[in-house]
Amino acid sequence: MPNSNSIIIGPGAIGALACAHSQSNANCLVLAHRKNQKLSKTLQTNSGTIALNWHLTEPTEEVALIWVCSKASAAYLATKPLLEQYPSAYAIMLHNGMGPQQTLSEEFPGRVIWGATTCGAMRKDTNTIIHTAAGRTLLGLPQGAQIPVAVQQLISPASNSARDVLGIEFSDTIEQTLWHKVLINAAINPLTAVHQIANGELLQQQYLTDISNICRETCAIMQQAGITPPPEPVEFILQVARATAKNRSSMAEDIRLNRATEIDYINGFLIAQARLHGLDALYLQKWYDAVAE
Numbered sequence: 001m002p003n004s005n006s007i008i009i010g011p012g013a014i015g016a017l018a019c020a021h022s023q024s025n026a027n028c029l030v031l032a033h034r035k036n037q038k039l040s041k042t043l044q045t046n047s048g049t050i051a052l053n054w055h056l057t058e059p060t061e062e063v064a065l066i067w068v069c070s071k072a073s074a075a076y077l078a079t080k081p082l083l084e085q086y087p088s089a090y091a092i093m094l095h096n097g098m099g100p101q102q103t104l105s106e107e108f109p110g111r112v113i114w115g116a117t118t119c120g121a122m123r124k125d126t127n128t129i130i131h132t133a134a135g136r137t138l139l140g141l142p143q144g145a146q147i148p149v150a151v152q153q154l155i156s157p158a159s160n161s162a163r164d165v166l167g168i169e170f171s172d173t174i175e176q177t178l179w180h181k182v183l184i185n186a187a188i189n190p191l192t193a194v195h196q197i198a199n200g201e202l203l204q205q206q207y208l209t210d211i212s213n214i215c216r217e218t219c220a221i222m223q224q225a226g227i228t229p230p231p232e233p234v235e236f237i238l239q240v241a242r243a244t245a246k247n248r249s250s251m252a253e254d255i256r257l258n259r260a261t262e263i264d265y266i267n268g269f270l271i272a273q274a275r276l277h278g279l280d281a282l283y284l285q286k287w288y289d290a291v292a293e
Helices: 013-022 072-085 100-107 149-155 158-163 174-195 199-203 205-224 233-243 250-256 267-276 282-292
Strands: 005-009 027-030 042-045 048-051 054-056 065-068 090-093 112-117 120-125 128-133 137-140 168-170
Touching: 005 013, 005 072, 013 027, 013 042, 013 065, 013 120, 013 128, 065 072, 072 090, 072 100, 090 100, 100 112, 112 174, 137 174, 174 199, 174 205, 174 233, 174 250, 174 267, 174 282, 199 205, 199 233, 205 233, 205 267, 205 282, 267 282
Parallel strands: 005 027, 005 065, 027 054, 042 128, 065 090, 090 112, 137 168
Antiparallel strands: 042 048, 112 137, 120 128
16 A cells, blocks of 8 residues: 655656555655646556556645656756655655756755666657666765665565566766766767667768767766776776667657757756866767757
């Protein structure tokens, strides 16, 4: 029987995974972010179909968890007022890119849990989300701080193991994980978006110089920020391109469909960090401009 309230910001594919994960021990509430908002009804997994029990409604009682599964551009403005309204709530940031996590953590110390997921899901139709990849979701507080045990149990209770479609693990190196992820995305996303190619095509020699330059600039920024870069950053990116060879990046799809991208929270974030540390970011800027124009 649900005994707490969780808000899900962004009821798309990852939001559906958060709902399926949470609904056995929490009332899952969704705040409508557009008119005529509709919620998917089922999540299809390899082991069967899960009915999604979430509701478009304002909370009437205290909220324990806020799952942030929106686009990065909406994350800060959607999350801040909820953390103010519910002073005992914790926010779990599962959006792409970086920036909102840092800003919210400064304003609400200890209450903003950073996340990185390799789980995959996609919308089949209005009512159905398909769980396409069983990955893992790393959660942690910045600077290696420990999430209180009671909050860990609230996020991932032992009774929920059968429905853990998010594969949740708690990490004390979440900052490094997210920096490494933004390194990958700073190369793969803009190059595939501008050239309108699948990830695997980046393995061709013609793209290696740009990938190397993006790596060089990003790793210099990481080191100034106190983050250890991958030992072989170019190969680190190429491994991801190989593993996802047939996939199209989300940014490539955004460009193809003439939608807003998350470039501000990937290359844009890195460019801002470079300025902060007095470093050059010529190639990060080049690919930022190529996507943003």
